Structure formats: structure tokens, C-alpha cells
Amino acid sequence: MVIKEPIQWEQGWGLMQEAITKLKNILEGLTDEKSFTSEEYMNQYTTIYDMCTQKLPCEFNKELYDKYKEIFDEYLNSSVWPSLRDKHHEFLLRELLRRWNSHKVMTRWLSRFFRYLECYYIERRTLPSLNTVALSCFRDLTFDKVKAMATDAIISLIHKEREGEQIDPSLLKNVVHIYVEIGVYEQDFEVAMIADASTYYARKATNWIEVDSFADYMLKAEESLKRERYRVREAGYLHSSTENKLVETVQHELLVTHATRLLENDNSGCGVLLRDDKVEDLSRIYRLYHEIPKGLELVANTFKKHVTSEGARLIQQVEEASNSQTINSSSGVQEHSIVSKFIELHDRFMAYVKGCFMNNNIFHKALKEAFEVFCNKNVAGIPSVELVAAFCDNMLKKGGGSEKLSDEAIDETQEKVVYLLVYNTDKDLFAEFYRKKLARRLLSDRSANEDHEKSFLCKLKRQFGGHYTSKMEGMMTDLVIAKDCQRSYEQYLHINQHVNPGIDLSVTVLTTGTWPSYKSCSLNLPSEMVKCVEAFNEYYTSKAKHKKLSWAFSMGACNIHGKFQKKTIELIVSTYQAATLLLFNNADKLSFLEIKTQLGLDYEDLVRVLHSLSCVKYKILCKEPNTKTISQNDIFEFNSGFTDRVRRIKVPLPPIDERKKVVKDVDKDRKYAIDAAIVRIMKSRKTLGHQQLVLECIEMMSCMFKPDVKVIKKRIENLIGQDYLERDPNDANAYRYLA
């Protein structure tokens, strides 16, 4: 039996030394041999194995473990560190990489040899593993000594690359990887790298902002971000975890710090880009700011400011044109043209919202807020809703130019007008202006197309509800019924010739309340007309016993023949004008006061009528004195010398400016609406604080108008006086409902 002799320390270690020397030579490149043979490997392994498993005093676990570390210490101190010590920059990095790779090879071989320690001794004593020991040696004796310089060297390489110079990407990648493998990537490298990036881009930003336009700056910013991302992703020489921090840093320096200055730059900022329709640049801005938290809000804000100022500019333009017109006193510029300008503006900027700004809600909101600002301003003293109503009137009346447009075009314009109305706070005021103009169109038969009228009402209804358009729809229905009524009347007259007054009278019966209220008159009709009116009255009341008719002569029209010297001319006039002219059948000259007494018209109306007949284009009456205005002392005479080349003329009677009345009526309606709202709210809440009541009231009215806080207070006080509410005795700031 062969009993193996235990290996003594000197013997065993001597064997190891040989292997270690060979390993070092391989690493230093001092030998042609590249590796150990499997036989050699087996020997080394077995030697260690034996030395570990032998019985005391030849059990050398501890000594071997300590020696393992010593090997590294010695090698690192004597060979590795000296070779790195005096190197710098790229050379340092290359050497470091080489040495690290060698170290890994060394670790691999040695830990294979010393493997047995791992299984038993290390495990038993929970000591650091062989790999851990090797790594700490490298880190403590080599890496820690060079890491600051290495980091700097890496960062300068990155800097070089940023400046456009060529560098060795694989070197960079591999060296950075050392940090990762050692586990010090973040604290020893990333922090410094990010700080450097921050400084770098801060400097760039400061340079670019002085020299470049916003568009160019954006291009550079986009490019920079792309390259930094590339550095992480494709080139891979930064760890993927760095990407977010790096990108955020670059964004912050380039896009956030100077955001306001960039966006609002007078020469090249957002406003200018919008003006010059730089779609690509705007899209880029959107893309870049989209990634920054709250970034889009900044851009949208600039957008909003720009749109608001454009709107204000349009208003100013129209006002200036209107002013110069009054000075020149040519035919009035139509202030309502601003409506189509607003529509154009809206289309234009909505295109940007949907396009460059990717239909983002933040921009929709900005557009809306901008329009809400200037759509509610007066233009040349005229409330904007009145202008919208005038615009619609123009679109829907005969001779307004809409006959040339296709149905689709009209439909589109109507849609856009309704859309614009949404921005207006005084929607109830619009309804009233529109209703008045609609009435005039319908009653004087100046509506161009019934279908267009209906389709507009339909759109209004869809947007604002049935209640909003109910009166207007009622008006359209009335007309249809009135036409039927007229037809039956004519038939009736035809059958009952004895009742026929001899003059054609066509009557439009309107339902009170649906139509605007018209002055129901004190006018003394000429006897011929009286007969007609009486005949119709009899007919109508016999058919509709419980209905009462009040005649609105102010809206009527008349065809009369003026038998002038040269020739008879048919005059198309209003009923007021006709009644006035017919007076001259019975008298040659009449004074203002005589006319007034005989007609029973009030002062303002009479002035308007006489003015239209004697001071403007068609002088049917001669006025003494022959001035341009009507006064109480004027004398009028039939102008027999009057003539015109045509046989039929319309003598217009310009309508009175209704604006004040409309505003007054709407104010009154608002007061009632507020009252009703307050009562309704208080009824359901029983007790409510003042501010809360005001808020809820405003909320309730918001779809039609924005009530003034003072007006609400006044209405509350009124309701207190009428015992609908009382002040809460327990809370001076609250009210109680009184049942």
C-alpha cells in the first residue's frame, strides 16, 4: 500500500510559485506560451487540494487564502501600479484597460487553481470569495489611485467628441465598463460626467442664444439631444441607466433655463415663427418641449399671447379704417367685416394647433383663452355680438353677396360663426340682435334663402339649446301661417266684393312675444288705408274670436303713385312715409307741426320720415328753408318738379339705431333671469352664504352671459325687500329662503 506523504509547505508553495511566475510572464507578454495546459492546471489544482485537505500540521487553508491575496498585492504593487503611475489621458486609459483585462485573466486562472478553498474553507468561515478578494485588491491598489484621472480623461474624450473630433469609441466603452464591473459607475463616473455635461451645455446655451435665431437654436438643441442619446444607446459607451439623467440635464440647460427668452424673442421667437408660418420649426419646438415637464405650458403661453395680440391688431385695423371713413364720409366701412377676419384668424391658428402642436389640449385651451379675450371687446364702440349679428344679416339677406356662394361655402361659414359665438360671453345679447335683424329680413322680404335661414337656426340650436332659438323658429313658422292667412283673406275678398276696400292690402300676422315688440301706433292713417285695415280687422276677428290685433304700422310698406309734372313715378315707401305724403293730396303746404298733429307721430319718427323725403337723394317734398336737417319751423310742399329716369323708385327710411334698446331689453331680461336663479338656488338650499350664492348664480347664467357681481348683489337686496329671502340672523354673511 502506498501512503502518500503529506506535502510540506515549502514544497507545495514552491510548485505554486512556478505556476504564478508563468502566469505573470504570460500576462506581461514575456513568453510565447498563452495559457496553461490541462495537465498543468490539474497539477496546480491538486496541489492546492492536497494542501487543504491534509491533516494537521499540514493543513494549509488559512495560509493559502492569505497567500492568494498576497499574490495580487505583490503583483499589483510591483508591476501594475508603476506602469500606470506616470501615464495620462488616453494613454492612461489604454494602459488601465490592458491592466484590467490582465487582471481578469489572472483572477480567472488563480481562482481556478485555488478553487478548493472556495468550496470548503471560505464557505465555512464566510470569508470574502476569491473573486471578491481579487477585485478589492485591484480596486484598492490600482483603480482608486487612478480613477480621478481616468474619469477626467474619459470626460475629455467625450468633450472632444462633442466638439467634433474623432475618438476611439471602443476604448471609451470598455473603460467605462470597468467602472461598471467594479461597481463604482455612478459615484466615480456618472456624477462627474453629468456635471460636466451640465457645464458644457450651459456654456453652449449662453453662446447660441446671443448669436442664433430661435429656429437655429432649436435645431442645435435637437441635434445635441440626438447625439447624447446616441452616446448611450448606439455607441453604448455610457450605461443605459444614464440616459434619462443625461437627457434631462441637457434639456434643462438648453431648453428650460432660457425658455422665456427664447420663446418670446421679438426677432425670432414663437410669435415670429407663427407669423412666418414656419411649420417645421414649430413642430420641432413642440417635439422638444413635449418631453419637458410643464414645457408645453410655456410654449402654449407664448402661443396664447401671440394670438391675443393678433386679434387685438385686427380690431385696431378695423377701428382705424372706420375712423378714417367717418372723416372722409364715404359709405361706411362695414365693421362687421371683422367677423370674417376673426374666422380666418381662428382657422389659421387652429391649423397650427392641429398640426404642429399635435392637437394637444394645452394648445386648444390656449387658443380658446386668447379668443375669449378679444372676441368680447367692442370694436369702434360697437359690441362684438352686434357685429356678428350684422355679419349674419349680411350673409343671409338679398344682395348681401351670399347668392354667389355655394351651399357648402355658406354652410361652412355658418358653422364657423357659431363656433366663434362660443367664445362670446354675451350670448343672450347676440340672440336679441340677431332676432331683430331676422325680423326685419323676414318682414321686408329681404331674406335671400329660407333654407339657409333655417340651417343657421339649426346650428344655433344644436350649440346652445332649443330655448335659445325658440322665438326665432317661431318667427319663421309665423310667416308661413301668415302667408296662408293672407291667401285666405284674398280669396275672401274676391268672393265678398262688397267688402273689398279697393286697395290691395297684404297683412302679416305676427304672434306677440315671438317677434320683437313694435310700436303699435298712434298713427292717423289716411282714410283709404283705414278702410283696408277695418276690412281686415273684421275678417280676422270673425275667424279668431279671442285674438286681438295691434297694428304695427312702423314696419309696413306702401306703393304709391306720385303724379309729378314730368311723369308719374311709382314710389315704394314705408307706411309712415306714405301717410305723410298723402297729406299733401289735401293741402299744398304744411308745416312740421301741422303734419305732426295730423299724423299723430312722435317727434323723432316724424323727423326721420321728413328727412328721408326732403333732405337726401330723392326730394319728394320741398323744404323751406332748404337745409340738411329738419327743424320744428320747417314748411313742406309737394315737389311737383321731381323726376327720375326710372319709373319706380324705393325711398328708403333708415331704421333707428336699436342698439340702446336692445342692450336695455337684454339687461332687463338678465335681471329677471338672475332673480329666478337666486330664488331657485335658495329654494333648494334653504340657507346659503353670500359668496356661494353669487358663485352658483354666475355658474347658472354662464351659458348665456356673465353676470356682474354688483348686479347680483342688487337683485339679492331686491328679493330681500320683497320678502323672498332674509339675511340669516345667525350669520351676517348668509341668507335664508322665506317660503
Add this chain to the structure above:
Amino acid sequence: MRRSSTSKKVGQSNSNSSSSDLFRSASSKASSKESERIDSLFYSYANASSGLIDPEGIEALCADLEVDHTDVRILMLAWKMKAEKQGYFNLDEWRRGLKALRADTISKLKKSLPDLEKEVLRPSNLSDFYSYAFRYCLTEEKQKSIDIESVCELLTLVLGSQFPSQVNLFVEYLKTQSDYKVINMDQWMGFFRFCNEISFPDLSNYNPEHAWPLVLDNFVEWVREKQK
């Protein structure tokens, strides 16, 4: 020899004998005397046909009290009486007032006036007196508000001693503005609250977003403009 006490009492009164009874009967005798005097005082000023003290009678009363008939103390007297109609006192009201003041002669009435003043100006009574003053001036049936000029006079009379600077300023405002031709009870009471709660003259704690009557919002605006 002592007679039995019962028999003595029979002659005197119907109730059980006790000392308080003597007082009670004495005071009821005294009070009925007092009521008589109060009543006769009333009739000395009342109009014979209407049976009420009318404005003439009140003037005479004032003369006797040595107080001007526009003096606030007459108003205070009316308050004490809970008199309903301005310029007239009826018997019930007269009795009520004078009994409460424990006055059955003119001189006693006159002497009670200073205490009456103090009583009225006590914070617990002032609010009641203040609203009474307004109601007292609503002479027409269904009248709910008082014209500006009368309001100014009334305000000065009623609050002038307590809140002179506020009253003066508010009166000046009311006289210069043209939005309001009359003041109603709600606005009247609002001003009282204003005097009590709002620091003066800075008005720093006044908030128009609260439920103050609009006339006070306008007043404060006017004051602030003035202070500029």
C-alpha cells in the same frame, strides 16, 4: 284683654294675616294712585276729540320737559312706550312708558330722561332702538323706505353720539351721491353693523365680496377715493 286676632282681621281684609299683605295692599293702593296720576297726565296733553296725544300735545309735553321736540330723547321715550305711530301717543303706550320709567309727574318724567338715555345707549338696547327709529319714521301704510334727507337727519340723531365720524362721512356720501333716492330697512341695519364691525377710518377689514348692502360697497369705494 286681648281680642282674638281673627275678628280684627275680618274688618280689615279678606286674606290671611301677614305683614306682606299690608305692603301689598299699600302698594296696590299706591300703584292705583300712580296709575291715576299717569292717566290724568295723559289727558292733560291729549286731544279731547281723538283721545290721543297728537303732535300739538307732544310739543306741549316737550315744552314742559324742557326738551326740544326734535331731541332724540323724545324718540327714546317713544321707544320706551313702544309707540307705533309717529307724532301720536295713545293711552296704552303712555301708561306702558311711564310705568316703566316709574314716572307719574312731569318732574319725575324729566328726571328719568338721563337714565333712559343711558339705558338706550347700552349695546344690548341700541340695536333695537336703532331699528325702532327707522320703523317709527315709516309713516305711510306700506311704506318701506325713507328719503335720503330724512335718513341723514335720523342717522345723526340716533347714532351721532355713538359713531360721529362714521355718521358724518356716511351722511356726506348720501347727500353727494345720486344712485339712491331712498334707504330701506336692510340698508339701514347694514350701516349699524358697519359701525360696529368695521375699523374706522381705515376700513381695512371691509370686504365688498361679503354680503354688505351694495350702498355700503359704494360708500366704501367713495371713501377710499376720497382718501387718495
